[in-house]
Amino acid sequence: MNPYENAALPIEERVTDLLSRMTVAEKAGLMFHAMVAVNPDGTLHEPDAEGGMFASTNWLVREKLITHVNILTMAPVPPATIAEWHNRIQELAAGNHLGIPMTISTDPRHGTVDNPATSAAAGGFSAWPEPIGLGATKDPELVRAFADTVRQEYLAAGIRVALHPMADLATEPRWARTSGTLGSDPSLVAELVAAYVQGLQGDQLGPDSVVAMVKHFPGAGPQKDGEDAHFPYGREQVYPGGRWDDHLKPFEAAFAAGVAQVMPYYGMPVGTSYDEVGFGFNKGIIEGLLRGHYGFDGVVCTDWGLVTDAEIMGSPMPARAWGVENLDRLTRVQRIIDAGADQLGGEFAPELVVELVERGRVTEERIDRSARRILRDKFRLGLFDDRRYVDAAAAREKIGTPAFLAAGLDAQHRSVVVLEAPALPLTEGITVYLDGVDPVVAARYAKVVTDPAEADVAIVRRGTAYDNTRTTGFEAFFHAGRLDWTAEEITPVLDLSGKLPTVVDVMLDRPAVLTQLAGTVAGLVGTFGASDEALLDVLFGRAAASGTLPFELPSSMAEVEAAREDVPNDTAHPLFPYGHGLTWPAR
Template sequence: MPAVWAGGWSDDPAIEARVERLLKQMTLEEKLGQLSQYSGNMQTGPDTGRRDYKEMVAAGEIGSFLNVTGEQANRYQKIAVERSRLQIPLIFGLDVIHGYRTTFPIPLALSSTWDTELVERAARIAAMEASADGVRWTFSPMVDIARDPRWGRISEGAGEDPYLGSAMARAYVRGYQGESLSDPTSLLACLKHYVGYGAAEGGRDYNTTEIPERLLRDVYLPPFQAGVEQGAATVMSAFNALNGVPASANPFTLGQILRKEWQFRGFVVSDWTAIAETVAHGTAIDGADAARRSIVAGVDMDMQSDLYRTALADEITAGKVPVSIVDEAVRRVVRVKFAMGLFEDPYARIAPEKMLTPDHRQSAREAAEKSFVLLKNDGILPLKRGARVALIGPLADSAGNMLGGWSAKGEEADVVTLRSVLAKELGADVTYAKGTEISGGADGGFAEAIEAARSADVVILALGEDAPTMTGEAASRTELDLPGNQEQLLEAVAAVGKPVVLLLFSGRPLVLTRAVERAAAVLEAWFPGVEAGPALVRTLYGDSNPSGKLTASFPRSVGQLPVYYNHLSTGRPLPGEFDPNSIGSASKYTSRYIDQANSPLFPFGFGLSYTTFSYGPVKLEALSYSAAELDMGKAEVKISAEVTNSGLRPGQEVVQLYISQRGTSVARPVRELKGFRRVALQPGETKAVEFALGRDELAFWNIDMQDVVEPGKLKVWIAGSSKDGIPAELTIE
């Protein structure tokens, strides 16, 4: 399917004519310069040691910078458009992952809102702020599917599900790129990491991935395809080897799928030194061989390896790389530059006043509130005003951690912490004690924390991970319990006997099996951004009703991993798999653990509210449908259910649609998300929620590796999580 390019830039005849005129004027050295990108300031990977950038820009040897912003970007741009022979402007990129100056919740948290309009708005705000500081390209969204929370970069994506991941990918692209790439506030989106990076073996970053083609196409590719179809201008090739082939030199994924099947006309940039790393992978002999393999496979721009500029000319002279391949890569890069309007308007209008505005803060607060997931509540929440509070924990007043692991230009001074808001609102009725460090082992602060708990009516305990060191890139963990001695702090404080509200700050699902038992309420707050404090206080006191739902399953132990809801059945499935008491109750010879339940502690789609919701039966418009008509897009399966706010407070429910197919040529997952709606309901109010299943939702890659709708039995659930609901069944003939 051709991509729906923002502004139609990929099919503009005027742009194509300009591309060809420029290409004819370029020397080989200038062409290779357009395909070379370097980091100007901060390092986000191994350093190449190159620093003579001004001379290189003047010689036309650089096409793009990353990690260059503000007036420095304009200074480099001035050299490019005034001193270089062909005056080709530069593109400046940066890891704008969840906001620029206004830091939003981390992407995993944003996905937990299940609110694509809000995610699009967050991306638009990031684009407006970044472009006001000279940045016109973000290395986001990360759309890797991640089923193993040991992998630190699960924090940067939308979790374990391809349907939700695809919806989020489209939202980010719309927000970043806006209506036209030529808009000076447009930010080029970059889909990463293509492809399979999220399936790193053992959850260890940069590790090998083995993904059968059917699984690749059904699970790991759909969010990338969704982003391409939405119009993403760039794609980033990944570090990992996929089925033995480095992703940054893979002709099947880059050439066959991305270019031929999806008709992608933007350009591909490697991840940081990923081209050079093909030597370490063992497929390339040396740097020249690495450059040859990557550009032939379809990587257009070399990020930081400095191999295209230094090695490809000799490979072309030796006849190992056709110059036509280089020409096509250059076309892709300069086509985007023309579409961005850089040749007419290359300089950024630096405007710090457009950053961190009150409206942007308001959106960040709303995003944080909607991202919080209430995992447990024994009735202690919302808190009653007037109660004395003990605020304890190393994350209660940690501004830096609220920013998460990729905060772009966010600053600690921008953050409003939980402690600062509670102190302002409660005054003498709140007592603060840090208790311990995030990862330290000393218990010297325990006594103060215990004393604070004894003098309070309720304890708010703020625990979790250290965002910069424990989450994101190069932050894999083998143990997912609360780090350091935080578990011991929780036990000591809980032993006082006062109700404990556990606030969790993390970039991944944690193992909370013991912690949950000691708390009266548990709220997963992720790393919520600059408005952390106001959002948390409003939620704790009921001014905001939690509505977030998990997009990654929380395991009972690391030994369960990977654990995800949309798994296949087995020939000997465990009856009552979602029942934690099923351990030991079934036949020995079923697919189960002998020491723990199969089910996660908290499943995909789960999240509580201060109110309750009830679901009516699933209603079907018909009991049978034609597979052929569904496959041709001539029919839809229409279904609905009534959802009622059965509690006493207004609330928003994320209504989820799941399916399961049987009788097909290959086994299908026990459940698959195929739709969702955020529904606002007043107490006692009922709304009918309708869904339609068409080809996009029902097709899969069958035994013959064809993307088709097959005959079979179809179960359908409309429920509040992946473990709930009573299905209705129909036939696809």
């Protein structure tokens, strides 16, 4: 037994021993956090030909010596199958020179939004509201319970790094990633982020923990004009209200809670004292602010795809090297390392790190600093000891349990925000006409008819409006632009409400402009990833109405455009203010 394999020794001693045995190529492999596909049958992905979105898993692990992978499931894959896949990739990695175990990560998997760049729908995991819905509950204990459930379900599947929570503030209403935030109020979001980190990691990182990788430092909310930094037209972050410090408060709470890892965003700060380059390349942000000012010595992993141009879902995607687009790939990697990052997300080019060391452009001592941080977390998670493999059969019993499903449903109830309620709550047994609601579910509450003329009430579900001209491949997953409906979109709802009392629910993945509906319908509700069952439980009074808005709802797009991107709840005359929500107890 080598010292690094001896669980009785202190972790730092084990890390030092393992580092002494590693080649530069093996250390470089640690510094890449690549994407891998999980086949629907749980086998390792091996593409039929070169190219495509995902590389060969065998090639990444055995040839590139990658030991951190972010799983994507492009088709439904049951959690127990993910556990089987996990054991297969761990077995593959065990055959390498030093047998360094894999660390498996994922974007959120417990909500409704299914975006290959940001989150996956719950599938067989327990279903909860989107993070912004947790923000609508304003309850740190609920958020801690949610994160603890995520921890238990991830552990059973072999997932040990959560690429969440987002500690960004929802200060720019048009931003496409608002649903992943916990709201707009800096102080409340700080409380919720701390609870989230504690639920995932516990009091300290250990064998029963899931690493929280908090993102996107130093706060990705103030996107210029609400555009997203995945794309060149959204690369700028701006601070016209001078609220830079507000956006740091949730991260400060995460640091106090002991968060193990941090991800900077793609965006580049404009009009600040920092270099106008993407945060992943920004030495003043990572070495200066994060490591120097805050004293953070955990793993810093860049957001995905800063170095390599790619094609995603048929769309060409330039590397998100904002402000340093002129640099070649080798120099981009050098710039990221010099800035203080430890890992490159979504990349698999360790040969570039090896070349930098061989050319003397980066020292092996600098590589060792990152390797030490990365290995320390593997040891703390118990991956070198008895936590390398999971019991795939037991995963079926530990994930999506009745207790977890019930807790998720209760959280969905608590996230529902009743904005107006002239005719709410509804009486069970009435006759209802449905638009966007599953009639099988609704039949448990009322008599369902297909002719509005025969109904007592109509129940309609809609999503927040967005610029639906952006339909090309990857870009189509990011709902951006306008927040108000066109006449063509809203007229059917208004016509229906003119014929019979109509209750309208809007999925608020962003702060919708609801002026066209306010005061004209029998009930107006905002949800954040609530099932039909959760919504109807509240509408019919089976569950209490208790949620309140996690951001304000603007009255017009003109007011949105006049507001400052970095200032919370900054429109002049909001239709519904932050914290608004009508309440009633369960019947």
